[in-house]
Amino acid sequence: MEFNIENIIRPHLLDSKSYTSLRNSYLKKEVVLLDANENPFGSYNRYPDAEHLQLKRKLAEINEVQPEQLFLGNGSDELIDLAMRMFCEPTQDAILVFNPSFVMYEISAKLNNLDVEKLQLNSDFQLEKEVFQDVISKTKAKILFLCSPNNPTGNSIDDLEFYIQSFAGIVIVDEAYIEFSKEVSAVSLLAKYPNLIVLKTLSKAYGMAGLRIGVGFASPEIAVLFNQFKPPYNISSESQKLALKQLENLEELQKNISIILKERDHLKVGLEKLSSVNKIFPSDANFFLIEFKNAETAYQKLLEENILTSLRHPALKNCLRITVGTAEENSKLLNVLSKIPS
Secondary structure (H helix, E strand, C coil), X not given: CCCCHHHCCCHHHCCCCCCCCCHHHHCCCCCCCCCCCCCCCCCCCCCCCCCCHHHHHHHHHHHCCCHHHEEEECCHHHHHHHHHHHHCCCCCCEEEEEECCCHHHHHHHHHCCCEEEEEECCCCCCCCHHHHHHHHCCCCEEEEEEECCCCCCCCCCCCHHHHHHHCCCEEEEECCCHHHCCCCCXXXXXXXXXXXXXXXXXXXXXXXXXXXXXEEECCHHHHHHHHHHCCCCCCCHHHHHHHHHHHCCHHHHHHHHHHHHHHHHHXXXXXXXXCCEEEECCCCCCEEEEXXXXXXXXXXXXXXXXXXXXXXXXXXXXXXXXXXCCHHHHHHHHHHHHCCCC
């Protein structure tokens, strides 16, 4: 069946108008700005560029797409929530997610009064095609979330395109950790699948979590909807300015990613030697999911030494999710864990 966005978007939004700023139409002119009730004094007295034009152009260049295919959010969380508000009817529709996966999908769904249907991953945290086909044969989900590399498990999902091509609604591939992986980004599939949305972030590999910038890619037809219905000034002037500055130095960013990947390898070797560790799950991200003999004990011992990790037990039995830090941080982590009796 041919994809038609008008069959997916909530009907009352089809003829809705959004808040628009005309300022970008006058950027090349000397204009007295008396349109937005701003204070004429101060360093940050003007509203930011509501269309994020410079930042979009730079991100489009990096990802080899057109600027018209981009939309930006105050973190990916805002884009996840906005997708649900645009495409799903409260009390009627559902989303479809991995179990386990990124918790914000479920939180946003609950806030929007949507049901959450789950795709149970196997013991290797992969999705089995038979399970998927059985679930979608009776689903009422409008949006399928594919987190790859997955959080909190760390692994990439095998044969991702199979799931994209098999779902009739909106497919959102969340690639928050893709820069740490050898997998090819699903951005390369946008021309092939008009129902596909790909989310990335500047928070992880790019080291800009404090700026809160989520990046969405889609067909121009879908991207224009996100740009239309997002809050008008959702990314501050300073965040846009600092992000652009950082993105001008991609060599340094790539160097930092390489350091993290080397540290990931070193950390894995160290973890494998610990008697308190049962299993280290494969990771294509900047963290490991680790099964301990007793996760609660490991978590508390680390806390006592002022090391904060993410306790996933009991949802993931005896598991901690531990981020790859600096060499010094990783060494301290291993030293504390080495003192836990087996």
